[in-house]
Amino acid sequence: MAMIKLENVNKSFGDLHVLKDVNLEVEEGEKLVIIGPSGSGKSTTVRCMNFLEAPSSGHVYIDGTELTSKNKTKVVRESTSMVFQQFNLYPHMTVLKNLTLAPMKLHHKSKKEAEELAYHYLDIVGLKDKADVYPTTLSGGQQQRIAIARALCSQSKIILFDEPTSALDPETIQEVLDVMIKLAKENITMVVVTHEMGFARQVADRVIFMEDGQIIESGTPEHFFNNPESERVKQFLGKIIR
């Protein structure tokens, strides 16, 4: 059974038809990378997977359960986490509090358990020494690694990444990608919207290309980067990989 399933998903913002009948299945443990030009509906697609955007029509299934506006809080809490372009750490809390909030308040962990979990994941992202500082004192790359650690602390099966490196200085992009590559070795289902083709090539099980609210092409990274079928994909990759 697919971990994530989108069935005939449409999304409109007013007159703007952003997603057009998108069908997509992501298997458990799969690393799916979504690429495509801006405005193609990539972000909207992942944001439908945790109901930050409710589809205008169609169905979204997470681990076999249909996601609805009624059960979204519960299903999202149990199954998905998200890493945002702008990090969205809570600025009024220390790094440690950022990491322990959801485990303590939503997953009923004791303070001790939650902190052990937090230090474990801070270690994985290489920022154990930053537990007691406030997020705004950190660099963009560090903040994004903290955000990834926060997502991991929920121990959900699915992590959604919405352009995680697009707001970063070129110098700090690699440190975030390194963490994500490390993560890709685990059995977590990852859906990553990105422009980092090196990352896609290295970790993706499957790459999909979106344009104008539709999935134009789907395949392994080898297929994609060596001999894509569609002219549009060739053109896009030609521009982005120099």
Added chain:
Amino acid sequence: MSGLFSPRAWNKIWIYRGTFLLGLTNTLKTAVVALLIALLLGIIFGLMATSNRKILKSISRVYVEVIQNTPVLLQMCFLYYALAFSGHSPGIIVTGFLALGIYTGAYMAEVIRAGIESVPKGQFEAAQSQGFGYAGQMFYIIIPQSIKVILPPMTNVIVNMIKNTSCLYIVGGADLLSLTYSFVTGENTGGSYAPAYIVCGVIFFLICFPLSSFASMWETSLKKRDQKVFQNGTPKEA
């Protein structure tokens, strides 16, 4: 000058100082109860104004616009006389609580709305993506960040409300200004116009000035602190 320089007039005020103290107590009592009502209404309508549901937003908008764009004196008369004529006269004291509470609530709602809207959308989304419901989002993530934006203007709203207790005069209240008026027009106490109004004004000033200075100092210090954070942190996150 109605006794401005008359020792006798000032002496009369000293003798009747109990009247002014009673007025002050009534004004403060009214202010405290009205504040509780205003806070409750402000929180409810402020949250409604920031909800995603159009209907809730519209209801809140109507309340705020109707209250803010009609005189508080009219609202008091309306409430007092309308209720009186419908046979449920709530009395002057309750009218005061309700009218001032409802009036101030509209301003509270706007202050709370602005405070919540000052928190970036990404914070709501991060909370939702972790599985926080509406109450959890507000309690742990949004309110703690908006409280510093809310409190200084809220203090100003409270200062205005304390001054507005004087409008109760129109329905014959027993607040500080109404009692001052009764005092200067009273049969036995009348005449000491200037001294009485000066005393009344000084009392209002002594309550309101510290509050509003406190609010503006608070605002300045919060702004300074935010600038510091902005310089140290990445502007993107701010």
